[in-house]
Structure formats: structure tokens, C-alpha cells
Amino acid sequence: MKVVKNEIRINTKGEIDIVDITRMVEDIVRDSGIKNGVATIFIPGATGAITTIEFEPNLIQDFKDILEKLVPKTGHYRHPINGHSHLRASILGPSLSVPIVGGTLTLGTWQQIVFVELDVRPRSRRLIVQVIGE
Amino acid sequence: MKVVKNEIRINTKGEIDIVDITRMVEDIVRDSGIKNGVATIFIPGATGAITTIEFEPNLIQDFKDILEKLVPKTGHYRHPINGHSHLRASILGPSLSVPIVGGTLTLGTWQQIVFVELDVRPRSRRLIVQVIGE
Amino acid sequence: MKVVKNEIRINTKGEIDIVDITRMVEDIVRDSGIKNGVATIFIPGATGAITTIEFEPNLIQDFKDILEKLVPKTGHYRHPINGHSHLRASILGPSLSVPIVGGTLTLGTWQQIVFVELDVRPRSRRLIVQVIGE
Secondary structure: EEEEEEEEEEEOOOOOOEEOOOOHHHHHHHHOOOOEEEEEEEEOOOEEEEEEEEEOOOHHHHHHHHHOOOOOOOOOOOOOOOOOHHHHHHOOOOEEEEEEEHHHHHHHHOOOEEEEOOOOOOOOOEEEEEEEEE | EEEEEEEEEEEEOOOOOEEOOOOHHHHHHHHHHOOOEEEEEEEEOOOOOEEEEEOHHHHHHHHHHHHHHHHHOOOOOOOOOOHHHHHHHHHOOOEEEEEEEEEEOOOOOOOOEEEEEEEOOOOOEEEEEEEOOO | OOEEEEEEEEEOOOOOEEOOOOHHHHHHHHOOOOOOOOEEEEEEOOOEEEEEEEOHHHHHHHHHHHHHOOOOOOOOOOOOHHHHHHHHHHHHOOEEEEEOOOEEEEEOOOOOEEEOOOOOOOOOOEEHHHHHHH
């Protein structure tokens, strides 16, 4: 059993940028040498989120639209400028845990891991990938 | 410390089917022999989700209703047929981590682990349960 | 590698009380002696949730408002009294996993871990913090 920590660094395009990070997480898992365990992907920051989605352009646009419908950018928020970014992030969540079996992530065929940039401006993001297992 | 991987196989009834998998996860934890650790339950697939809820029929219906209110099936989505299924799944999330203490899950008395089938048709589902601990 | 279990006990003020538990989780991580790993924070109970947010008073009020907008207390629910509490909890989720690197949580500067009391009355809450690592 061991813990292997790694990072993903990406530059996002601002609101709303949805970045497929599956390949980067898979590379980290392979490099860790861990065959069975769990990968925890975490965004240190309160205006981004991690989830999974089928990374298909139409659906990605639908996802942006539903976030706008549920937590409108034009709503009235006490927190200035990017209140809606924070709320969207807190609802989606900053963390994702994916099992590793036989050295690979147990994702579905049409399921990708994405970082969701919710802040109103482009950001340089550092994501933590913590791999625990044997 | 060790990692024990297991699977849950269920057949769902289509949209929206909420399946109580608590007993199955508990059985896997007991069989693993792990007394203290964490169980990660994961759906490989982008149209299902894992969460907890009090598994009471009225509340289960309320949960279906709120998903329909937040992400209506009849909305306009670019992704054909099951766009709303995908969006609901990405918001709820594919993963759940539950601590194990003294050989049992630390669930509340009125808190069950559920798989939420969001796809528009019955599916044969395989869930991953990864148990890490000692 | 080891597992260290601990608990946080708080008394909440009822609906909606958002409690910053970051310091308490940090203390548990430090006391565990674990330098690299993952902390899993879990609420045993179906009317509370764990997430992260910038703990700023205006934003905390915005978060309460958006929960009320998305799942109104005054809506029609079959589950009596606190149906909306349950639904909000199931959507936000009962669990959070945060990596530990160099003995500290990898949170962003303006990102706090919060327990969200969604039940309609003050509650005495016990949260589980499971720390796994080396």
C-alpha cells in the first residue's frame, strides 16, 4: 500500500470552460504503479468543480446551459462579481473519487473526468490527484 | 492495509429508478474483512448517480419530482434522447465515499445508499465498490 | 499506511446553518500524524451535507438563497415536515474527500470545508473524519 501524489496544471478560458482531464489522470495512475486503489481528484479553490460527463460537444453546451438556468449569472447575489461561480462550484463539488482496478480507472466508455471552470475569468489551475492503493 | 474490490450487479427499470443498494454494500464490506477504512461506490457510466437518501416511498417520489423540476425531461437539449439524463447524473455525481468503522458503514439510521438510474430505458448496471482499510 | 478515525461534534442552529469545520478537520489531520493521504468527511444522516465554499457572510447568505430557490421550503412534498431538507441533502451529498499533502489539507486559500445543516430544527451532529495515508 502506498500514496502517490501528483498534480495537473491547466490554463482555462474563463466562464464556463469544461476541460477533459481523463487522459492526464490516467497518465498519473499509470505512472504511480498502483494497480488497485482509488484516485481522488481535487480542485484547491472555491470556483471550480470536478465531475464526470460524456465529453460530447452538444452535451457540454447543454451542461453550460443548465448551470445558467439553475444558478443564473444575472441573478441577484450579495457576493460581488462571481457569486454565481461560487454557488455553482459548491453545488457540483470540488472532489471526485474513482476506483482503480488492474491499473486503470473504472470509467465507463462514454464517461470522462472533467474540470469545470466556473470563475468569470481565465485561470491557471492546479488540480491535486492523490492515488492510494497497492 | 489492503484494497478489496467487488461489484454490484443490478437491473434497473428505466427512468427514474432509485435502487437501495445499502445491504449489498454492507455485505461487500463484511466480506472484505476490513474493519476500519473507506468504501468508494462508483458507477462506470454517465447516466447514473450514487447518493444517500432516506429510502421512504414518499420521499423517493419527491426526489424524482425535484429532478424533473430542476432538469426537465421536456426541456430543449442539444444532446438527443437522453440529454437530461446526462445532466442530472453530472450534477448528482458518480461517486460516494463512506467511512467504515468497526466493520460497518457509518450511515445514519435513516440513511440509505442508492443508485439512481437516470437513463431513459432499463439498464443492466455494474457498480464498483472499492474497500480500502485494515 | 494507516487509518485514523475521529469525530467532530457540533450543535447546529437549524435551517439553514452553515458551519465552518475546516479548523476541526485540520486538527484531526495533524493529530493523526498522517502526512500524505486523504481525509474523508461524512455526515451520518440524511438531512445534512458536506461541501466547500468561501466562508464569507454574503456568500453564505447567497448559498442559503439558492438552496431555497432550487428546492423551496414552501414547495409541495409528499414527505412531511422536512421533505425539502432531505432533497437538498441528497443533491449536495453527505461526503467529501480532501487530499492531505505534507501534513495539511490541500484546500485553496479562500476555500473552507462546511457542514450544511438542512434539517428544520437545531440538531446535535456527529461527523466522521476518516484519515487514510502514511
